[in-house]
Amino acid sequence: MIKFNHVYKVFEKDIKALDDVSFSIEKGEFIFITGPSGAGKTTVFNLLYREETADMGTIFVEDTDISHLHNSKIPFYRRRIGFVFQDFKLLFDRSIFENIALPLVITGAPQEFIRKTVTEAINKIGLAGRENLNPWHLSGGEKQKTAIARATILNPPFIMADEPTGNLDEDSSWQIMNMFQELNKKGTTIMIASHNKEITAKMAKRVIRLEAGSVAAV
Numbered sequence: 584m585i586k587f588n589h590v591y592k593v594f595e596k597d598i599k600a601l602d603d604v605s606f607s608i609e610k611g612e613f614i615f616i617t618g619p620s621g622a623g624k625t626t627v628f629n630l631l632y633r634e635e636t637a638d639m640g641t642i643f644v645e646d647t648d649i650s651h652l653h654n655s656k657i658p659f660y661r662r663r664i665g666f667v668f669q670d671f672k673l674l675f676d677r678s679i680f681e682n683i684a685l686p687l688v689i690t691g692a693p694q695e696f697i698r699k700t701v702t703e704a705i706n707k708i709g710l711a712g713r714e715n716l717n718p719w720h721l722s723g724g725e726k727q728k729t730a731i732a733r734a735t736i737l738n739p740p741f742i743m744a745d746e747p748t749g750n751l752d753e754d755s756s757w758q759i760m761n762m763f764q765e766l767n768k769k770g771t772t773i774m775i776a777s778h779n780k781e782i783t784a785k786m787a788k789r790v791i792r793l794e795a796g797s798v799a800a801v
């Protein structure tokens with residue numbers, strides 16, 4: 584489903600964020616991407632989200648070579664991807680409810696469907712009663728849960744989560760992992776970047792390890 588083929592990404596001042604990276608992920612897989620800070624994990628996600636483009640190499644998502652995706656097709660392409668950003672990217676001029684509802688609003692879902700779906704999602708992540716708050720008023724972990732709810736609200740076939748448990752306590756981390764497991768059982772392909780050795784070990788999934796922009800182990 585996803586194939587990186589000899590991908591290079593160099594930033595200014597000669598920073599080789601990705602240096603000849605190749606790997607593939609099958610449809611329906613649950614995979615971790617690990618490696619120290621600066622190894623290139625977020626860069627992999629940004630390339631997949633077409634936030635950045637590769638300097639060399641090809642990236643296929645299903646049958647699409649995403650490097651050559653026309654700009655006008657990017658929003659539609661992104662609807663298939665639930666992306667939990669490392670820094671959340673919540674909108675601070677909207678409530679928690681509105682943040683989670685946003686992907687549904689953009690796709691033109693009916694009001695009543697939005698109300699029901701978002702309320703269910705809010706209950707599931709344990710934020711009932713806080714839906715009208717602004718993200719400013721949430722703890723780091725609550726913001727993270729909100730970001731996860733927003734990324735999963737459209738039931739995308741592919742979810743990528745960048746350190747989704749970085750701000751969570753142990754119980755909440757496992758709650759979130761269980762949520763991802765459930766989605767994976769229903770067929771969603773899941774890719775998670777994580778520093779958390781205990782979680783990656785206990786989950787016992789395939790791991791892609793990056794070190795200084797290269798694949799150290801697949």
Ligand SMILES: Nc1ncnc2c1ncn2[C@@H]1O[C@H](COP(=O)(O)OP(=O)(O)OP(=O)(O)O)[C@@H](O)[C@H]1O
Pocket residue numbers: 594595598599600618619620621622623624625626627669
């Ligand atoms: N837009 C950018 N401009 C310049 N350098 C960048 C840019 N984005 C990433 N880099 C550099 O590329 C390298 C890889 O960064 P990346 O964010 O992918 O690492 P990471 O594995 O996600 O790290 P962390 O675990 O800390 O999140 C780093 O050296 C980083 O400084």
Ligand SMILES: [Mg+2]
Pocket residue numbers: 624625626669745
């Ligand atoms: Mg990162």
